[in-house]
Amino acid sequence: METNGGVIRPTPQQARAALADTEQIHASTTALSATPWPLWFTTALTLYIAAIPPVYGGLVAASEWLLPKVAWAVVMVVMTAAYLALFAVAATTWKKKTGVALRLNVLPKRATIPMAVGLPALLVGSPIAFRATGEPVWLFAASAVGAAVSIASHLTFVRLHRKNS
Numbered sequence: 001m002e003t004n005g006g007v008i009r010p011t012p013q014q015a016r017a018a019l020a021d022t023e024q025i026h027a028s029t030t031a032l033s034a035t036p037w038p039l040w041f042t043t044a045l046t047l048y049i050a051a052i053p054p055v056y057g058g059l060v061a062a063s064e065w066l067l068p069k070v071a072w073a074v075v076m077v078v079m080t081a082a083y084l085a086l087f088a089v090a091a092t093t094w095k096k097k098t099g100v101a102l103r104l105n106v107l108p109k110r111a112t113i114p115m116a117v118g119l120p121a122l123l124v125g126s127p128i129a130f131r132a133t134g135e136p137v138w139l140f141a142a143s144a145v146g147a148a149v150s151i152a153s154h155l156t157f158v159r160l161h162r163k164n165s
Contacts, residue, residue: 038090038093046151056124062134
């Protein structure tokens with residue numbers, strides 16, 4: 001910062017505070033980058049989970065809903081193939097980074113079992129409710145809840161990782 005050609009220097013307290021903030025940011029980004037799911041994959045996973053109910057709803061709809069059933073099937077296949085490819089890239093990146101294969105069984109059972117049961121029920125149940133009622137609100141509510149669960153799971157994993165490291 002300059003004023004009339006002079007440089008304003010921070011006080012020692014301001015410099016220490018800036019260093020403390022920098023160290024905190026560095027520690028936070030280190031912990032976040034040490035988790036197996038990079039931010040780009042978490043984003044892709046969240047979008048995939050949010051897209052499943054409407055796409056699956058289009059597949060199981062009693063009549064054509066927005067698109068022909070064949071188009072919904074193609075979207076589902078392409079979407080799933082892209083997700084699997086991104087998962088493989090994330091797992092390979094994690095193995096190169098740590099030397100350890102990605103293992104999902106190390107996560108706490110109290111968090112993974114309800115999610116392993118609840119998320120599929122949500123993602124498959126909402127299209128069934130949509131077919132029965134014809135109301136697309138089921139699909140969009142399931143998308144929102146699924147995305148929230150995905151983000152919450154990632155944040156929980158980051159918190160658990162910070163706690164353990």
